[in-house]
Amino acid sequence: MNLKLILLCLFATVFSIQAQNSVKPTLLENSGSISGKIVDKKSNEPLPYVNVIVKEENKVITGGITSDKGTFLIKNLALKNYTVEIQFIGYKTVTKAISLTTGDKNVNMNTIPLEEDAIQLKGVDVVSERSTIEQKIDRKVINVGKDLISAGATAAEIMNNIPSVSVDPQTNAISLRGNSNVRILIDGKPTTIEASQLLQQIPSTSIKQIELITNPSAKYNPEGMSGIINIVLNKNSKIGFNGSVNNGVTFGKTPKLNSSLDMNYRTGKFNIYGNYGLNTGKQSNHGFIKTTEPGQEDFQKFTFLNTNTSHLAKVGFDFYLNEKNTISFYTTQNIYRGKGDSKTTVDFLDPSKTDITQLFNNKNKNYSQAYNFDYKKDFKKEGHNIELEVNYTNNDDKENAIFSTPATNYITNKGNNTLINLDYTNPLNKTTKLELGLESRIENTKNNFIKNDSYNSDFSYNRNIYSAYANISKQIGKWSGQVGTRFEKYNAKALFKKVNENNETFEDDLFTLYPSGYINYTPSEKNSFNLSFSRRVDRPSIDQVNPIREWSTPQIDSEGNPELFPQFTNSYELNYTRKTKIGSITTGVFYRRINDEITRTLYENPNDPSKLILSYTNLNDNNAYGFEISGNLQFTKWFSSNVSFDAYSKKTRGIVADEFVEVNVTSVNARISNTFKASKNLRFQLSSMYRGRDLGIQMLRQPMWKMDLGTSYTVLKGSGTITARFSDVFNTMHFAFEGTKPKKLEGQFNWESQSAYIGFNYRFGAGKNKAIQRKQRDKNETQGGGGLL
Known part of the structure; x- marks a missing residue:
C-alpha cells in the first residue's frame, strides 16, 4: 500500500512538472523568430530532437530542438544578424x-536537409575490432570488441579474459583481485539473480562494456570488499525498428x-x-x-x-515527456528449471567400515521478477538533474532432493x-560538482525445510538499510579530486x-560511515x-x-552460519x-586492511567426527596488497594484443579446530x-x-592454466558474424587442492573445460541514430541500456 501511495504521488508530481514546463513563451513586440523543418537528405523523413543553436559572433545566444515532426521555432530574438548551427549525431553540421x-x-x-556523416556513422552502433581499456577517475572501463566476443558465448566465459577478474569454472562464482566478495551490477543496478546463474544467461554479444x-x-552502496563489477549492456537508440538475434x-x-x-x-x-535469452x-x-x-x-x-x-x-x-523530463519503466522475468543426477561412492581403507554408495537426484524451480520505475528531471543548467528510482523484486525458489537412503528433502526459499x-x-560551476542522495x-527472506514429508525447520531473515550520501568534486588545472561520505x-x-x-x-543494529576520496593528476595527454x-x-x-542444508554427501554437509557478522x-x-x-598501459598498486574477514571453513561434524561440515566463519583482521599491469596494444594493423598480469600477497589468520x-x-x-586480422572480415x-x-x-589450491583458439567472420555486408572457438586446447584446466585441517586430504574436480x-x-x-541518451542512474559515466537485465 505504501509503495502504491509513493507511485501515485510521483505521477502527480511528474504531470505537475510537465504542466509547468508546457507554458508557451510570448512573442515580444520588438523581437523576431527563426523557424524551419529538418529532414534526412536521402529519405526526406523528418528528424526529431535535432539541436538548433543560435549564435552571435561565435557566442551562443539561445537554441532549441526539433519536434517529433522535425520542425522548430525559436522566438524572442533581438533584431540582429545571427549564425544558426544545426547539429545531430551521425550527420554533417549545417551552418547558415x-x-x-x-x-x-x-x-x-x-x-533543411541533413546529410549523413560517414566518419561519425563509422563509430555508431558498430562493435569495434578489438577491445580497449580506459582508466577513469574511479573505474577501469573495458570496451568489449570482437576479440572478447569471440572468446566466449556468455558473460561468464569472457569474464575470464578481463584483467583482475576470475570466474570459478565449476561454480561460476566471480572474484576480483583474488577475492569473491564483489558486487555485480547490470547497467548500474542490482539484481536478485545469483551472479553464477546470471553470467551464464547473458550472451557475450549483448555486452557493451565491463567496468x-x-x-x-x-x-554506491558499500557492499563488496573488492569492489563492483558493472556489466553495461548494448542498447539500440536508432529511430524505427532494430534488433539482433544470436x-x-x-x-x-x-x-x-x-x-x-x-x-x-x-x-x-x-x-x-x-529482450529474451534462452x-x-x-x-x-x-x-x-x-x-x-x-x-x-x-x-x-x-x-x-x-x-x-x-x-x-x-x-x-522510455517516455520522453520533453527534452528535460523522462519516465522509464521495465520488468524482468526469469524462469529457471534444473535437475541433477549424481553418484557418490566412499571406499574406506578400514575393513571394519562399510563402504557407501549414495545416489542423489534433485529438481530445482526458480521464478524471479523485477519491476523498475524511474523518473529523471534535467534542469536548465547542463548536468543539473534529479532522479527518482523505485525497484521491487521477488523470487520463489523450490528444491526437491531425493537420496538413496532413501530420504527426501524439500526446501523453499522466498524473498522480496x-x-x-x-x-x-548540481554542477555548482565549471569546475565544481555536488552530488547528494537518499x-x-x-x-525479507524466508526458507522452509521439509524432511521425509515432515516439517524440520524454517529460517527467516529480514534487514532494513537506510542511507544518505554526499560527494563533491573539484578540478584545478591538471588536478582533480572528489571526496564524499555515505551515512548508513x-x-x-x-x-x-x-x-x-x-x-x-540474531539481531544486528549498526550506524556506519563510509568515506571515499580520489585525487587525479594529468600532467599531459x-x-x-x-x-x-x-x-x-x-x-x-x-x-x-x-543454517538449513545447502547440499549434502555421505561425508560432507554444506550449511550457513547464522552467527556471522559483517566484515569491513x-x-x-x-x-x-x-x-x-x-x-x-595501466599499472597499479593496492592495499587492503580487512577486519573480521568472512571465509569458508571446514570442521568436524559434532554428531559424527568422521564427517565434515562446510560452512562460513569470521577470521581475525587480515592484510592484502598487490600489483597489477594491463596493456591494450596495437603492434601492427593486423596484430593486436590485450595483456594483463597481477600479483597479490595476503596474510590470513584464524582459528581452525x-x-x-x-x-x-x-x-x-x-x-x-592476441587478435590476428587476416582480412577485412x-x-x-x-x-x-x-x-x-x-x-x-x-x-592449498594448485595452479590452473589453459589455451583457447577462436575465429570470427563477418558476413551479409557487416550485419552478420559467424564465431567459432576451441577452448582448453590441451585439456589442462581442472581444480586440484590439498587440505591439512581439520583432516589431511587431497582432491580434484574436472568439468567440460x-x-x-x-x-x-x-x-x-x-x-537514424538519436542524440538522446537513456537514464544514467547510479553509474556516473555509464550509459545504461535495454539489455537482458
Missing part, C-alpha cells in the same frame, strides 16, 4: 547566416544451446524494447577427494550430470526486496526454528595518475547465514596510465589475448591464462 530586421522579423528557413570499480565512491551451440561431452533476441522500437517520444543443456562433472588422515583414510568419488534450462526476458519503455533511491547532481532498502543505518533480524530444539535469534581510498563492507548473504575493509589504490604509439593458524601467500595471475584469436596457486588457512563452440549473430533493422 540569418538576419532579423524590422522589415523581416520572422525568418522561415523552410526545409571494474575497485574503489567505488560514496554514491544463436550458439557449445559441444563438450554434452551439447548446450545459448540463444538471445534483442528488439528495439524508437519513434517520437517513445522508446520500447524487449540457455539450455547438460553439464557433466566428476571428481574425487582422498582423505589421508591416519585412522580415517577413505576415497570419495563423485559424478554429476545436471540438466538446466533458463529463460530471461526484459520488457521496458524494495529499493527507493533519490539522486541529485536510499531505502527493505529485504543498518538493522538485521533472523529467527531459526527447528523441531526438538530451542529457537535461535599521455600520462595520468590516480590515488583513491574507500571504506567497504561485506554483510553475510542469506546463503552464508542460512579499508582500501587504498594508486594507478598510473601511459598512452603510447601502440596503445595504453581450536588451533590458531597464520599463513602468508603470494598469488600470480596472467592473461594474454576474417580474424583469429589466440588466448591463454594462468592462475597461480592460492593458499588459505585450511587448503575442453569444448567447441559455433555461433551466429545477425543485426537487423534500419534508421
Whole structure:
C-alpha cells in the first residue's frame, strides 16, 4: 500500500512538472523568430530532437530542438544578424547566416536537409575490432570488441579474459583481485539473480562494456570488499525498428544451446524494447577427494550430470515527456528449471567400515521478477538533474532432493526486496560538482525445510538499510579530486526454528560511515595518475547465514552460519596510465586492511567426527596488497594484443579446530589475448591464462592454466558474424587442492573445460541514430541500456 501511495504521488508530481514546463513563451513586440523543418537528405523523413543553436559572433545566444515532426521555432530574438548551427549525431553540421530586421522579423528557413556523416556513422552502433581499456577517475572501463566476443558465448566465459577478474569454472562464482566478495551490477543496478546463474544467461554479444570499480565512491552502496563489477549492456537508440538475434551451440561431452533476441522500437517520444535469452543443456562433472588422515583414510568419488534450462526476458519503455523530463519503466522475468543426477561412492581403507554408495537426484524451480520505475528531471543548467528510482523484486525458489537412503528433502526459499533511491547532481560551476542522495532498502527472506514429508525447520531473515550520501568534486588545472561520505543505518533480524530444539535469534543494529576520496593528476595527454581510498563492507548473504542444508554427501554437509557478522575493509589504490604509439598501459598498486574477514571453513561434524561440515566463519583482521599491469596494444594493423598480469600477497589468520593458524601467500595471475586480422572480415584469436596457486588457512589450491583458439567472420555486408572457438586446447584446466585441517586430504574436480563452440549473430533493422541518451542512474559515466537485465 505504501509503495502504491509513493507511485501515485510521483505521477502527480511528474504531470505537475510537465504542466509547468508546457507554458508557451510570448512573442515580444520588438523581437523576431527563426523557424524551419529538418529532414534526412536521402529519405526526406523528418528528424526529431535535432539541436538548433543560435549564435552571435561565435557566442551562443539561445537554441532549441526539433519536434517529433522535425520542425522548430525559436522566438524572442533581438533584431540582429545571427549564425544558426544545426547539429545531430551521425550527420554533417549545417551552418547558415540569418538576419532579423524590422522589415523581416520572422525568418522561415523552410526545409533543411541533413546529410549523413560517414566518419561519425563509422563509430555508431558498430562493435569495434578489438577491445580497449580506459582508466577513469574511479573505474577501469573495458570496451568489449570482437576479440572478447569471440572468446566466449556468455558473460561468464569472457569474464575470464578481463584483467583482475576470475570466474570459478565449476561454480561460476566471480572474484576480483583474488577475492569473491564483489558486487555485480547490470547497467548500474542490482539484481536478485545469483551472479553464477546470471553470467551464464547473458550472451557475450549483448555486452557493451565491463567496468571494474575497485574503489567505488560514496554514491554506491558499500557492499563488496573488492569492489563492483558493472556489466553495461548494448542498447539500440536508432529511430524505427532494430534488433539482433544470436544463436550458439557449445559441444563438450554434452551439447548446450545459448540463444538471445534483442528488439528495439524508437519513434517520437517513445522508446520500447524487449529482450529474451534462452540457455539450455547438460553439464557433466566428476571428481574425487582422498582423505589421508591416519585412522580415517577413505576415497570419495563423485559424478554429476545436471540438466538446466533458463529463460530471461526484459520488457521496458522510455517516455520522453520533453527534452528535460523522462519516465522509464521495465520488468524482468526469469524462469529457471534444473535437475541433477549424481553418484557418490566412499571406499574406506578400514575393513571394519562399510563402504557407501549414495545416489542423489534433485529438481530445482526458480521464478524471479523485477519491476523498475524511474523518473529523471534535467534542469536548465547542463548536468543539473534529479532522479527518482523505485525497484521491487521477488523470487520463489523450490528444491526437491531425493537420496538413496532413501530420504527426501524439500526446501523453499522466498524473498522480496524494495529499493527507493533519490539522486541529485548540481554542477555548482565549471569546475565544481555536488552530488547528494537518499536510499531505502527493505529485504525479507524466508526458507522452509521439509524432511521425509515432515516439517524440520524454517529460517527467516529480514534487514532494513537506510542511507544518505554526499560527494563533491573539484578540478584545478591538471588536478582533480572528489571526496564524499555515505551515512548508513543498518538493522538485521533472523529467527531459526527447528523441531526438538530451542529457537535461535540474531539481531544486528549498526550506524556506519563510509568515506571515499580520489585525487587525479594529468600532467599531459599521455600520462595520468590516480590515488583513491574507500571504506567497504561485506554483510553475510542469506546463503552464508542460512543454517538449513545447502547440499549434502555421505561425508560432507554444506550449511550457513547464522552467527556471522559483517566484515569491513579499508582500501587504498594508486594507478598510473601511459598512452603510447601502440596503445595504453595501466599499472597499479593496492592495499587492503580487512577486519573480521568472512571465509569458508571446514570442521568436524559434532554428531559424527568422521564427517565434515562446510560452512562460513569470521577470521581475525587480515592484510592484502598487490600489483597489477594491463596493456591494450596495437603492434601492427593486423596484430593486436590485450595483456594483463597481477600479483597479490595476503596474510590470513584464524582459528581452525581450536588451533590458531597464520599463513602468508603470494598469488600470480596472467592473461594474454592476441587478435590476428587476416582480412577485412576474417580474424583469429589466440588466448591463454594462468592462475597461480592460492593458499588459505585450511587448503592449498594448485595452479590452473589453459589455451583457447577462436575465429570470427563477418558476413551479409557487416550485419552478420559467424564465431567459432576451441577452448582448453590441451585439456589442462581442472581444480586440484590439498587440505591439512581439520583432516589431511587431497582432491580434484574436472568439468567440460575442453569444448567447441559455433555461433551466429545477425543485426537487423534500419534508421537514424538519436542524440538522446537513456537514464544514467547510479553509474556516473555509464550509459545504461535495454539489455537482458
